[in-house]
Amino acid sequence: MGILDSFKKKIEEEKKEDAPAAKGKYEDACALCGQGGTDKKWMGQYWHKKCMRVAKKGARKMV
Numbered sequence: 001m002g003i004l005d006s007f008k009k010k011i012e013e014e015k016k017e018d019a020p021a022a023k024g025k026y027e028d029a030c031a032l033c034g035q036g037g038t039d040k041k042w043m044g045q046y047w048h049k050k051c052m053r054v055a056k057k058g059a060r061k062m063v
Contacts (some may be wrong), residue, residue: 024048
């Protein structure tokens, strides 16, 4: 273990403690990324706004 490793561990621990709970309209997991705090419900699944944009852009390329 080097000096930088100990600093990285401290920073990671602080991020875990300071990380706010995921805010969103729903508590369910996102269909694309699997994280909680989703904003939209579409086709029976819950999505973040960002994830929904990414999925729609990907679907356009398939058509």
